[in-house]
Amino acid sequence: MDTMQGMKTFVTVVDTGSFTRAADALAISPQLVSKYMAQLEQYLGVRLLNRTTRRLHLTEAGGQYYQRAQQILEDIEDLECQLTDMQNQARGVLRISAPVSFAIRHLPPVLQQYQQQHPQVTIDLQLNDRKVDILDEGFDIALRIGQLASSSLIARRLAPIRVVYCASPSYLAKHGAPTSPTQLNGHTFLKYSYMDAKFSNGAQSTLSCNNGDVLTAAAIGGAGIVLQPTFIVSDAIRRGDLTIVMPEHEPEPIALYAVYAHRQLLASKVTSFIQFISNYYGDSPYWDAL
Numbered sequence: 001m002d003t004m005q006g007m008k009t010f011v012t013v014v015d016t017g018s019f020t021r022a023a024d025a026l027a028i029s030p031q032l033v034s035k036y037m038a039q040l041e042q043y044l045g046v047r048l049l050n051r052t053t054r055r056l057h058l059t060e061a062g063g064q065y066y067q068r069a070q071q072i073l074e075d076i077e078d079l080e081c082q083l084t085d086m087q088n089q090a091r092g093v094l095r096i097s098a099p100v101s102f103a104i105r106h107l108p109p110v111l112q113q114y115q116q117q118h119p120q121v122t123i124d125l126q127l128n129d130r131k132v133d134i135l136d137e138g139f140d141i142a143l144r145i146g147q148l149a150s151s152s153l154i155a156r157r158l159a160p161i162r163v164v165y166c167a168s169p170s171y172l173a174k175h176g177a178p179t180s181p182t183q184l185n186g187h188t189f190l191k192y193s194y195m196d197a198k199f200s201n202g203a204q205s206t207l208s209c210n211n212g213d214v215l216t217a218a219a220i221g222g223a224g225i226v227l228q229p230t231f232i233v234s235d236a237i238r239r240g241d242l243t244i245v246m247p248e249h250e251p252e253p254i255a256l257y258a259v260y261a262h263r264q265l266l267a268s269k270v271t272s273f274i275q276f277i278s279n280y281y282g283d284s285p286y287w288d289a290l
Contacts, residue, residue: 118269168219
């Protein structure tokens with residue numbers, strides 16, 4: 001039997017005081033009310049009501065069941081209302097995974113402005129340059145940079161990401177500037193751990209690291225040539241601490257994406273954040289004003 005239907009019928013019968021009024025309240029026939037009540041009592045193995053021609057009387061078991069059933073139905077109704085509110089109004093905890101250097105430099109104002117518009121959303125931001133498993137690790141959204149492989153996940157492009165070769169003026173004065181990628185094998189290359197090996201073109205790597213800020217600091221210190229996104233190196237380039245080399249061989253831009261698991265029935269906190277950040281950086285991000 002449908003236990004929830006039986007429970008709801010029983011509570012309505014007690015609240016209204018008769019099968020007929022319960023049938024009206026539930027928009028079903030009195031015969032169906034009687035059927036549901038009989039099925040419920042048979043399922044529970046106890047009598048819940050003693051019925052006379054004029055009145056209904058709760059048995060001891062019926063009184064206990066009524067109190068618990070009424071609370072259960074109220075809890076379910078409250079839960080359904082909360083879930084509906086979450087769909088219609090942004091609220092709750094929004095779990096985001098983001099790349100370390102990008103998040104530190106460019107995400108705080110986005111989060112602050114988003115929460116000003118959606119004060120009932122709490123953000124749990126986790127920084128990691130590896131590709132997290134959104135479903136297994138419980139993230140609502142992952143911000144990712146690069147060329148995305150085909151997958152079952154949904155990806156929204158947020159901004160282009162330009163990457164450039166650069167080195168310090170002191171390094172270039174000592175070793176000269178390469179004019180093509182084939183000349184990199186005569187230079188010291190500072191390698192980002194997750195980068196495709198083709199971009200180093202056989203160059204000797206004295207430092208490999210999974211963080212672009214560390215590599216950029218090393219390049220500023222004269223340690224070698226680095227390939228990094230402009231959202232990390234643009235300030236150093238503007239200050240003159242780094243100089244772009246081989247601009248005519250600059251790799252094709254990659255992109256920043258918001259990745260999430262489903263397209264339909266997304267919570268409002270997810271859809272509102274994706275919409276907000278999609279309009280934030282644009283096709284000409286502010287960090288590219290070199």
